Amino acid sequence: MFAPNAQIWVDPLGLSGYTLRRSMERQGIFRPNSTWQTHHLIPEEVWKSHKNFFNRIGMKGRDSYPNGLYMPSDNDEATKCKRKFYHRGSHDNYSALIEKRIQRLEDKLDKGLITQQEAFDSVQRLQKVAKRFLSMTSKNPMRLN
Numbered sequence: 001m002f003a004p005n006a007q008i009w010v011d012p013l014g015l016s017g018y019t020l021r022r023s024m025e026r027q028g029i030f031r032p033n034s035t036w037q038t039h040h041l042i043p044e045e046v047w048k049s050h051k052n053f054f055n056r057i058g059m060k061g062r063d064s065y066p067n068g069l070y071m072p073s074d075n076d077e078a079t080k081c082k083r084k085f086y087h088r089g090s091h092d093n094y095s096a097l098i099e100k101r102i103q104r105l106e107d108k109l110d111k112g113l114i115t116q117q118e119a120f121d122s123v124q125r126l127q128k129v130a131k132r133f134l135s136m137t138s139k140n141p142m143r144l145n
Contacts, residue, residue: 019063078141
């Protein structure tokens with residue numbers, strides 16, 4: 001078996017976050033500089049696998065500005081800005097954590113344990129918590145993984 005298409009996997013043109021970045025810019029939220037990357041708080045693959053859930057509870061879309069955060073793209077920039085994390089490509093552990101939280105909410109909604117509004121509010125809280133966590137300060141940055 002051959003390796004996956006590296007051009008798609010690596011996203012050399014940076015198009016993965018382009019739509020999200022444009023959405024953020026329309027709200028007056030601009031990148032600190034051109035080296036920063038746009039990060040989906042609820043990752044694209046998680047959004048895809050739970051698209052029906054997000055539609056059901058009225059979320060606006062994975063590329064809507066509340067789902068975005070600008071992050072430094074390397075250790076040097078993160079050090080200058082005193083950010084704990086920098087964004088450099090995929091982040092399997094982070095994505096798995098968010099996946100687990102979203103699945104838990106979807107299961108609760110399906111069982112009637114929470115309303116659509118409660119699920120919506122919980123997803124928004126998760127986005128805010130993730131944004132605060134990823135914006136933490138530190139003198140020793142690490143790659144988000």
